Amino acid sequence: MEKKVMQTYLYDFYGDLLTEHQRNIYEEYVLNDLSLSEIAQEEGISRQGVHDLIRRCDKILKGYEEKLHLLARFLNNKEKILRIRTLSRNYQNGNEAQVMAEIEAISNEILEEL
Amino acid sequence: MEKKVMQTYLYDFYGDLLTEHQRNIYEEYVLNDLSLSEIAQEEGISRQGVHDLIRRCDKILKGYEEKLHLLARFLNNKEKILRIRTLSRNYQNGNEAQVMAEIEAISNEILEEL
Numbered sequence: 001m002e003k004k005v006m007q008t009y010l011y012d013f014y015g016d017l018l019t020e021h022q023r024n025i026y027e028e029y030v031l032n033d034l035s036l037s038e039i040a041q042e043e044g045i046s047r048q049g050v051h052d053l054i055r056r057c058d059k060i061l062k063g064y065e066e067k068l069h070l071l072a073r074f075l076n077n078k079e080k081i082l083r084i085r086t087l088s089r090n091y092q093n094g095n096e097a098q099v100m101a102e103i104e105a106i107s108n109e110i111l112e113e114l
Numbered sequence: 115m116e117k118k119v120m121q122t123y124l125y126d127f128y129g130d131l132l133t134e135h136q137r138n139i140y141e142e143y144v145l146n147d148l149s150l151s152e153i154a155q156e157e158g159i160s161r162q163g164v165h166d167l168i169r170r171c172d173k174i175l176k177g178y179e180e181k182l183h184l185l186a187r188f189l190n191n192k193e194k195i196l197r198i199r200t201l202s203r204n205y206q207n208g209n210e211a212q213v214m215a216e217i218e219a220i221s222n223e224i225l226e227e228l
Contacts, residue, residue: 016181067130070184077191078225084198085221088214096210100202103217107199111192
């Protein structure tokens with residue numbers, strides 16, 4: 001997964017455990033795609049300070065994921081829901097019994113893991 | 115939702131953010147269904163001490179849920195997966211097109227919220 005995509009996911013899941021100051025700066029970098037220098041100017045702190053703060057946030061967010069694995073669970077489920085959607089879209093007359101059985105099996109897999 | 119069911123869910127989601135000591139006692143109470151007195155004896159602490167520790171854990175776990183809402187998101191999705199499973203199980207010859215469309219719509223709802 002691309003780094004910013006992963007950061008966005010981690011922020012979406014655990015961002016509310018950061019301080020407001022951390023959130024503001026992390027959002028500018030990860031969600032709004034500002035450069036370190038732009039954020040430094042905006043916040044009136046050094047570029048290095050912004051850099052360190054973002055690394056620190058990365059570490060905190062990854063730490064939560066290493067403990068809780070909620071993002072991994074979610075991505076695994078997302079994969080399965082995408083399969084269900086594809087199956088329901090692409091079924092053909094004649095194979096609906098098989099497709100329904102497959103959808104039921106995937107639903108069961110998801111429910112067992114929840 | 116019944117209290118112990120909610121505690122079990124919250125523990126499943128956020129339990130790894132408790133200390134090992136907190137986890138041990140909370141598990142005995144919530145998962146293994148021991149009484150406060152039984153845990154007190156086992157751990158060599160007072161019944162009141164066990165009581166306070168469990169209340170503290172409840173508060174910590176609820177605090178995470180209030181910030182992150184990951185359990186609420188999960189329960190909402192679970193509901194929808196259950197609907198997909200029921201639909202795939204109970205479709206009849208003749209209504210499969212409608213059922214497939216409904217499954218697709220629910221999949222889309224889940225994916226939009228993820």
